[in-house]
Amino acid sequence: PKVGCYIHGLFLEGARWDGAAGQLAESRPKELYTEMAVIWLLPVANRKPPESGSYLCPIYKTLTRAGTLSTTGHSTNYVIAVEIPTDKPEKHWIKRGTALICALDF
DSSP states (O other): OOSSEEEOOOEEESSEEETTTTEEEOOOTTOOEEEOOOEEEOOOTTOOOOSSSEEEEEEESSSOOOOOBOTTSSBTTEEEEEEEEOSSOHHHHHHTTOEEESOOOO
């Protein structure tokens, strides 16, 4: 795009993307990982995060979420967090361990 960038090739763990509703949904039975839709990162100066209606989803390089802590206090496996639309409270997805993964290990 002219502004921002597209991210594709990510996988969701602990949830799935519902394209029809445009938000996170519960995983289907026996689905451990599902493909995430293309994400458009659009930079906005001094943007305030929304109070509700989104889940701040972490992105990890691999399924192993542990790693050496860097100077920021995050794991070296951690990439960034993105806001994903949802109609459930954020704690709902936190309890399920919902995260985006860059590469599956299997």
